Amino acid sequence: MAVINAMETVVKQLFEEFRKNYELKCDCVLCQDDILAIALNKLPPRYTSSEKGHLFVKGEYTNQQLRSDVMRDLMEASSIVEHHQHHRD
Numbered sequence: 001m002a003v004i005n006a007m008e009t010v011v012k013q014l015f016e017e018f019r020k021n022y023e024l025k026c027d028c029v030l031c032q033d034d035i036l037a038i039a040l041n042k043l044p045p046r047y048t049s050s051e052k053g054h055l056f057v058k059g060e061y062t063n064q065q066l067r068s069d070v071m072r073d074l075m076e077a078s079s080i081v082e083h084h085q086h087h088r089d
Protein backbone atom coordinates (compact mmCIF):
# COMPACT_ATOMS: atom_id res chain seq x y z
CA MET A 1 0.00 0.00 0.00
CA ALA A 2 0.99 3.61 -0.46
CA VAL A 3 1.87 6.08 2.26
CA ILE A 4 -1.30 7.36 3.86
CA ASN A 5 -2.16 9.83 6.58
CA ALA A 6 -3.92 7.69 9.20
CA MET A 7 -5.24 10.86 10.81
CA GLU A 8 -7.48 11.21 7.77
CA THR A 9 -9.26 7.94 8.61
CA VAL A 10 -9.58 8.94 12.25
CA VAL A 11 -11.01 12.37 11.42
CA LYS A 12 -13.48 10.97 8.87
CA GLN A 13 -14.75 8.40 11.38
CA LEU A 14 -15.09 10.93 14.16
CA PHE A 15 -16.79 13.35 11.77
CA GLU A 16 -19.58 10.79 11.34
CA GLU A 17 -20.02 10.68 15.12
CA PHE A 18 -19.77 14.43 15.36
CA ARG A 19 -22.65 14.83 12.92
CA LYS A 20 -24.94 12.71 15.11
CA ASN A 21 -24.76 15.39 17.79
CA TYR A 22 -24.33 18.49 15.70
CA GLU A 23 -26.53 19.59 12.86
CA LEU A 24 -24.51 21.22 10.09
CA LYS A 25 -25.98 24.36 8.60
CA CYS A 26 -25.22 22.92 5.20
CA ASP A 27 -24.24 19.30 4.81
CA CYS A 28 -23.43 19.27 1.11
CA VAL A 29 -20.27 17.46 -0.01
CA LEU A 30 -18.38 20.73 -0.56
CA CYS A 31 -19.01 21.97 2.96
CA GLN A 32 -18.22 18.57 4.45
CA ASP A 33 -14.92 18.44 2.56
CA ASP A 34 -14.09 21.98 3.69
CA ILE A 35 -14.69 20.99 7.31
CA LEU A 36 -12.52 17.90 6.98
CA ALA A 37 -9.74 19.87 5.28
CA ILE A 38 -9.71 22.59 7.94
CA ALA A 39 -9.69 20.06 10.78
CA LEU A 40 -6.94 18.00 9.11
CA ASN A 41 -4.76 21.09 8.68
CA LYS A 42 -4.92 21.71 12.42
CA LEU A 43 -4.27 18.17 13.55
CA PRO A 44 -0.84 16.53 13.33
CA PRO A 45 -0.56 14.18 10.34
CA ARG A 46 0.17 10.53 11.16
CA TYR A 47 1.76 9.00 8.10
CA THR A 48 2.06 5.28 7.83
CA SER A 49 3.01 2.85 5.09
CA SER A 50 1.50 -0.30 6.56
CA GLU A 51 -1.90 -1.60 7.56
CA LYS A 52 -0.43 -2.39 10.97
CA GLY A 53 0.58 1.24 11.45
CA HIS A 54 -2.81 2.37 10.26
CA LEU A 55 -4.55 0.18 12.84
CA PHE A 56 -2.16 1.34 15.53
CA VAL A 57 -3.04 5.00 14.99
CA LYS A 58 -6.77 4.18 14.84
CA GLY A 59 -6.37 2.29 18.11
CA GLU A 60 -4.78 5.33 19.76
CA TYR A 61 -7.89 7.32 18.96
CA THR A 62 -10.09 5.19 21.18
CA ASN A 63 -8.49 7.36 23.88
CA GLN A 64 -11.07 9.83 25.16
CA GLN A 65 -8.71 12.80 25.39
CA LEU A 66 -7.43 12.37 21.84
CA ARG A 67 -10.99 11.94 20.56
CA SER A 68 -12.12 15.12 22.23
CA ASP A 69 -9.18 17.01 20.67
CA VAL A 70 -10.38 15.92 17.23
CA MET A 71 -14.00 16.74 18.10
CA ARG A 72 -12.96 20.21 19.18
CA ASP A 73 -11.18 20.85 15.88
CA LEU A 74 -14.21 19.53 13.96
CA MET A 75 -16.43 21.89 15.92
CA GLU A 76 -14.17 24.87 15.12
CA ALA A 77 -13.94 23.87 11.47
CA SER A 78 -17.73 23.56 11.20
CA SER A 79 -18.22 27.00 12.62
CA ILE A 80 -15.63 28.48 10.22
CA VAL A 81 -17.38 26.91 7.22
CA GLU A 82 -20.82 27.96 8.46
CA HIS A 83 -19.77 31.56 8.88
CA HIS A 84 -17.81 31.93 5.68
CA GLN A 85 -20.13 30.20 3.20
CA HIS A 86 -17.36 28.49 1.29
CA HIS A 87 -19.63 27.13 -1.37
CA ARG A 88 -21.99 28.78 -3.83
CA ASP A 89 -25.20 27.11 -4.91
Ligand SMILES: [Zn+2]
Pocket residue numbers: 026027028029030031032087
Ligand atom coordinates in the same frame (compact mmCIF):
# COMPACT_ATOMS: atom_id res chain seq x y z
ZN1 LIG B 1 -22.66 23.48 1.45
